[in-house]
């Protein structure tokens with residue numbers, strides 16, 4: 001008998017390819033059905049992963065009682081609607097980042113989740129690459145002493161992303177699609193961020209595509225309850241220095257007994273703890289686990305790590321994190337960041353939540 005405990009239906013088969021590989025290689029998961037509006041892509045994925053069926057109708061997948069969890073990998077602007085449909089159909093939800101592209105649907109989703117009692121887990125993949133997991137474990141074991149500050153960035157030349165039609169539709173922004181990785185890492189360590197301040201610029205490469213969303217951004221987050229702070233950066237529409245010099249994703253923690261840095265896509269973890277010296281760990285033997293297709297712009301390994309965490313949490317009766325409330329808090333931080341760029345002033349996260357009538 002199979003020990004696979006959970007059956008996933010996957011919606012959106014572009015990056016959804018990575019979650020298919022993740023689920024099919026996981027001892028906890030199997031795939032019940034796949035769905036995309038693009039029938040050619042459905043057939044391609046069905047053949048690639050030796051699946052027996054597909055559908056182009058989301059409703060058909062939702063009506064299938066054998067499916068426990070819907071994995072949502074559709075364009076950012078559609079997540080809120082697709083999550084709501086899944087919850088109403090009695091399914092638990094795994095949704096890729098960003099949960100939503102603003103807070104407009106936050107209260108409706110909170111109400112829907114409360115009423116249906118289902119799980120909403122957000123696939124913040126950057127928490128789940130090997131160096132980030134090691135860094136978190138050392139932090140939780142107290143090896144850094146008291147945390148003082150966090151430096152997180154996501155910097156990548158992502159002009160290729162503007163080939164996607166939905167990157168030109170309202171709701172797309174570099175912040176919500178890309179920078180959320182760095183924001184989430186900072187908020188993971190500073191869960192009580194109270195105030196943000198920052199600047200953003202739009203360069204000609206973004207403008208040439210008819211967009212006016214900031215592509216180069218720097219922020220300061222303050223956590224008043226602890227006195228800790230974070231710097232958070234991003235740059236998406238200009239040449240990057242390359243991962244040999246500057247990792248795309250980097251998270252540095254500074255504590256009074258140690259410092260650590262986790263980087264991606266070069267899987268590298270550096271740390272220096274008092275009395276233990278400087279160490280650099282690389283995970284070259286894990287490269288093929290994390291990157292299963294061409295190049296390094298997909299995230300199959302991180303996805304397998306997060307769905308296995310999700311499965312373990314569900315089996316233990318724990319809520320997999322980040323959950324809906326945590327993800328909405330992160331989006332409130334991002335709305336505060338947008339307001340700070342507009343006003344040139346620090347913005348309090350609680351003011352954003354109050355103005356939106358959101359109670360977490």
Ligand SMILES: NC(=O)c1ccc[n+]([C@@H]2O[C@H](COP(=O)([O-])OP(=O)(O)OC[C@H]3O[C@@H](n4cnc5c(N)ncnc54)[C@H](O)[C@@H]3O)[C@@H](O)[C@H]2O)c1
Nearest residue numbers: 012013014015035036037038073074075076096097125299
């Ligand atoms: N590291 C990460 O976590 C990570 C990495 C890449 C992409 N993503 C996220 O994954 C999502 C998808 O990105 P992508 O790069 O695969 O985009 P994509 O455009 O390649 O794929 C989206 C797919 O959704 C399908 N689709 C659109 N509307 C649909 C509908 N109503 N019903 C069924 N299918 C529908 C499209 O046909 C398309 O195949 C985005 O939210 C993106 O932010 C996350």
